Amino acid sequence: MIRYLLKRVASGIALLCLVSTVTFMMVFGATGNVARNILGENATADQVTALNSRLGLDRPLMVQFGDWVSHAVRGDLGPSWTMSESVASALASRLPVTLSMVTIAVALMALLSAMLGIAAAVRGGWADRAIQIVSVAGFAMPNFWLGLLLVLTFSVELGLLPATGYVSFSASPSAWAASLVLPVTSLVLSGIASASQQIRGAVIDALKQDYVRTLRARGVSPRSVLYRHALRNAMPAALTVLSVQFIALLGGAAVIERVFAIPGMGSLTVSAALIGDVPVLMGVVVTLIIVVVLVNILIDFLNAWANPKVRMS
Amino acid sequence: MSDINTAQPPIPAASQRRHFVRSVLTNPTGLVAALALLIVIASAIFAPLLAPNDPSAVQIFKVNAVAGDGYLLGGDGSGRDIWSRLVHGGRNTFLGALITVVIAASIGVTAGLFAGFYGRKLDLVARWISDGIMALPALIVLLAFYQALGASIYLSMAVFGVMLSPGFFRLTRNLVNGVKHELYIDAARVSGLSDLRIITRHILLSVRAPVVIQTSIVAGIAIVVQSGLEFLGLGDPSTPTWGGMLQDAFSNIYVSPQAILWPGLAITATVASLVLLANAIRDRMQQGGVQVRAPKVLPLAVSEPLPQTASDVLLDVRNLVVAYPANEGWREVVKGVSLSLRRGEVLGLVGESGSGKSQTAFAILGLLSPGGRVLSGSIRFDGIDLGKSSGDEVRALRGRRIAYVPQEPMANLDPAFRIGFQLVEPMMTVLGISRAEATRRALKLLARVKLPDPERVFRAYPHEISGGMAQRVLIAGAVACSPDLLIADEPTTALDVTVQAEVLDLLRDLQKEFNMAVMLVTHNFGVVADSCDRVAVMKDGRIVEINTVADLFAAPAHDYTRMLLGSVLEDGMTRTYRPPMTEGMRA
Numbered sequence: 021m022i023r024y025l026l027k028r029v030a031s032g033i034a035l036l037c038l039v040s041t042v043t044f045m046m047v048f049g050a051t052g053n054v055a056r057n058i059l060g061e062n063a064t065a066d067q068v069t070a071l072n073s074r075l076g077l078d079r080p081l082m083v084q085f086g087d088w089v090s091h092a093v094r095g096d097l098g099p100s101w102t103m104s105e106s107v108a109s110a111l112a113s114r115l116p117v118t119l120s121m122v123t124i125a126v127a128l129m130a131l132l133s134a135m136l137g138i139a140a141a142v143r144g145g146w147a148d149r150a151i152q153i154v155s156v157a158g159f160a161m162p163n164f165w166l167g168l169l170l171v172l173t174f175s176v177e178l179g180l181l182p183a184t185g186y187v188s189f190s191a192s193p194s195a196w197a198a199s200l201v202l203p204v205t206s207l208v209l210s211g212i213a214s215a216s217q218q219i220r221g222a223v224i225d226a227l228k229q230d231y232v233r234t235l236r237a238r239g240v241s242p243r244s245v246l247y248r249h250a251l252r253n254a255m256p257a258a259l260t261v262l263s264v265q266f267i268a269l270l271g272g273a274a275v276i277e278r279v280f281a282i283p284g285m286g287s288l289t290v291s292a293a294l295i296g297d298v299p300v301l302m303g304v305v306v307t308l309i310i311v312v313v314l315v316n317i318l319i320d321f322l323n324a325w326a327n328p329k330v331r332m333s
Numbered sequence: 334m335s336d337i338n339t340a341q342p343p344i345p346a347a348s349q350r351r352h353f354v355r356s357v358l359t360n361p362t363g364l365v366a367a368l369a370l371l372i373v374i375a376s377a378i379f380a381p382l383l384a385p386n387d388p389s390a391v392q393i394f395k396v397n398a399v400a401g402d403g404y405l406l407g408g409d410g411s412g413r414d415i416w417s418r419l420v421h422g423g424r425n426t427f428l429g430a431l432i433t434v435v436i437a438a439s440i441g442v443t444a445g446l447f448a449g450f451y452g453r454k455l456d457l458v459a460r461w462i463s464d465g466i467m468a469l470p471a472l473i474v475l476l477a478f479y480q481a482l483g484a485s486i487y488l489s490m491a492v493f494g495v496m497l498s499p500g501f502f503r504l505t506r507n508l509v510n511g512v513k514h515e516l517y518i519d520a521a522r523v524s525g526l527s528d529l530r531i532i533t534r535h536i537l538l539s540v541r542a543p544v545v546i547q548t549s550i551v552a553g554i555a556i557v558v559q560s561g562l563e564f565l566g567l568g569d570p571s572t573p574t575w576g577g578m579l580q581d582a583f584s585n586i587y588v589s590p591q592a593i594l595w596p597g598l599a600i601t602a603t604v605a606s607l608v609l610l611a612n613a614i615r616d617r618m619q620q621g622g623v624q625v626r627a628p629k630v631l632p633l634a635v636s637e638p639l640p641q642t643a644s645d646v647l648l649d650v651r652n653l654v655v656a657y658p659a660n661e662g663w664r665e666v667v668k669g670v671s672l673s674l675r676r677g678e679v680l681g682l683v684g685e686s687g688s689g690k691s692q693t694a695f696a697i698l699g700l701l702s703p704g705g706r707v708l709s710g711s712i713r714f715d716g717i718d719l720g721k722s723s724g725d726e727v728r729a730l731r732g733r734r735i736a737y738v739p740q741e742p743m744a745n746l747d748p749a750f751r752i753g754f755q756l757v758e759p760m761m762t763v764l765g766i767s768r769a770e771a772t773r774r775a776l777k778l779l780a781r782v783k784l785p786d787p788e789r790v791f792r793a794y795p796h797e798i799s800g801g802m803a804q805r806v807l808i809a810g811a812v813a814c815s816p817d818l819l820i821a822d823e824p825t826t827a828l829d830v831t832v833q834a835e836v837l838d839l840l841r842d843l844q845k846e847f848n849m850a851v852m853l854v855t856h857n858f859g860v861v862a863d864s865c866d867r868v869a870v871m872k873d874g875r876i877v878e879i880n881t882v883a884d885l886f887a888a889p890a891h892d893y894t895r896m897l898l899g900s901v902l903e904d905g906m907t908r909t910y911r912p913p914m915t916e917g918m919r920a
Contacts, residue, residue: 046481047481053480157601165597168593270473305477
């Protein structure tokens with residue numbers, strides 16, 4: 021168990037190093053136009069050269085990389101090129117917003133897909149058809165278009181919910197919840213589409229196992245057979261889906277935050293990408309990789325809880 | 334030998350391929366999806382013919398105009414024709430999707446073929462890379478690379494292709510692992526074909542259909558993501574795109590809300606067609622072209638009033654017919670079985686695999702596999718007609734009065750729970766006793782089935798004990814509530830020879846101790862001779878002979894019984910009896 025987790029942590033660190041290196045080479049290797057982007061079309065060549073040297077872009081790429089790494093390991097991701105704050109502080113204020121939105125979305129998605137998937141596995145019928153429809157709709161509708169339709173219906177037409185803007189939880193819990201209803205709804209549909217199908221398959225597989233017949237033959241109640249035994253054994257498959265969906269939603273959040281003007285990692289990434297704020301992009305990638313690695317380790321823990329074989333080895 | 338057939342690689346002939354395509358298209362969903370896709374693609378190709386206006390031409394008085402007056406769907410925020418932009422937008426969408434799909438498929442399929450075929454180190458490295466790529470939020474990476482990739486959306490879509498290649502990789506790798514030990518691959522290797530030729534000629538063909546499905550799905554993902562990137566403002570603003578149109582509509586949402594609809598509908602309809610087409614192909618592959626529909630449930634044949642059964646008869650099965658849904662209608666696996674079992678009697682149910690003996694046992698337990706049904710006949714247990722009882726009533730009998738010992742001990746313990754819990758839970762449910770009482774009884778039972786360290790086994794998980802121990806645990810679970818009838822389905826088949834005898838001894842002892850009736854399903858006449866009072870021989874879903882063990886061994890009445898006995902005797906038990914064999918039975 022300890023060995024298994026250590027291996028996962030080591031693999032995560034290796035991934036982090038590899039991705040940061042590749043990303044650095046890509047984003048810092050293409051900074052030719054950045055100074056002009058930042059200064060605008062009317063800047064003189066001298067101004068551009070001056071900015072390039074102030075940002076350290078006139079140094080060889082490897083020197084820049086060494087410099088970045090030596091600061092990054094101490095948690096210093098450098099100053100933003102376009103905002104007045106440091107990358108680390110920008111991320112610190114943005115990350116909780118995105119994480120809370122994505123976490124709520126994943127939890128909701130897990131709950132709804134589990135209900136739908138189990139119902140379809142056990143009863144078939146309407147739940148099966150619902151899953152089929154949701155899986156096509158959720159896959160085919162871009163989440164931001166769904167978001168736009170929701171804004172159109174619930175904000176523009178009905179005026180029930182705020183169209184844009186984000187209120188922090190500490191400012192007003194109820195306004196915070198209201199500001200998240202539409203974004204979270206737009207995010208979960210595609211997740212439910214794939215997760216409910218996978219959970220349905222996992223539960224059907226679990227119910228086909230020989231031990232289910234034996235448990236029934238011993239007089240164990242159908243409720244316990246399904247919710248205690250089959251579900252526990254379907255857990256690893258469901259957890260894998262959750263980790264895949266979590267990653268997908270982190271990406272999906274970028275577009276959704278734009279639609280609903282939510283000040284999270286996504287909108288930070290978009291504006292940094294469009295203007296070329298390279299340190300911010302590096303910071304975003306590194307932070308998200310760390311989040312993904314941590315979430316996957318958490319999933320491994322849950323998996324070990326559900327599956328004694330993993331726990332023992 | 335059948336090797337001549339299996340040595341043929343599964344290459345469908347051209348006519349079969351046409352048949353495959355036709356059967357996908359005769360499926361209504363498949364047809365509609367294919368048509369819709371065709372229309373969208375055609376309108377993108379012929380966009381200049383279909384579009385009445387230049388997609389970039391601006392008419393200042395048409396800003397956010399409603400539909401009509403030359404603008405079929407109205408004007409956008411800059412006064413451009415929405416309909417013209419819509420048909421032109423398809424071009425860049427399909428080109429982007431094509432780039433993604435080609436790159437994802439060529440990297441993924443190639444890597445999957447080689448990793449699957451050569452395995453080991455290459456496989457390990459490829460899997461690590463693939464897992465790593467899958468751990469990245471694709472959209473964020475594409476955004477981060479935007480400055481480096483430049484304004485062309487196609488470069489971004491190429492990178493996205495790399496990020497989607499793990500899907501193709503995993504699919505291909507698993508498929509190759511499945512086929513690489515097939516006979517036709519070995520045959521190709523023996524005949525001196527190089528690895529590269531085997532991979533490209535034989536293996537690539539067998540993974541073709543799943544790759545087509547994956548391609549369809551990936552194209553859908555690519556279209557959605559591309560529109561997302563364009564919606565965010567990436568890409569060339571001078572090209573009309575569906576995502577860019579949505580961005581424009583979004584900024585004018587209060588002025589001209591209907592403009593939101595068209596690009597979104599175009600994306601959704603296109604992607605939905607791709608998914609539905611993939612589903613149609615998948616259905617076609619899984620079902621072999623035949624729509625499996627559950628056949629109509631036949632009414633239970635009215636059973637003639639049963640003659641009063643003798644009071645010592647515990648189980649009375651008459652004309653039992655069990656069937657499963659097959660392509661058209663029902664496939665009968667048990668075709669009219671009648672047998673009875675007295676209290677304390679041990680009946681052997683013998684036959685080859687597939688003869689219906691296990692299905693008879695499951696029918697009595699009321700635990701047929703999903704889809705299975707008792708079509709006619711009756712099962713009476715201690716005077717209760719199980720066919721007429723409700724599910725709850727039958728459930729109340731299970732565990733308490735009818736018990737079951739399965740064939741594969743390891744597969745019949747829930748791997749996620751400790752053995753103790755798996756014994757305690759049924760006792761608490763069936764007997765309504767406390768956890769402490771159930772625990773005490775479970776430990777006693779584990780000792781009774783002669784497990785060396787009951788406390789340890791009680792705390793262990795199933796994977797921590799041996800198959801022989803697991804079978805003892807299952808026997809302990811079966812007799813936990815002192816049942817009247819024990820149904821043992823090949824209880825020793827999966828065990829080592831040395832353990833088999835011990836387990837049979839244990840079953841025999843317990844049978845005497847609890848005075849249980851036992852129905853022993855087996856294909857082994859040695860087990861029958863050792864343990865049974867009477868024996869029923871099954872063939873093709875029917876009982877061909879029922880007799881006492883002594884009479885059956887002395888004078889088997891049916892040819893089939895003689896043949897089964899013959900094959901046992903030839904294994905070298907006793908050589909006093911050698912049945913005559915007719916030509917037809919030798920096969």
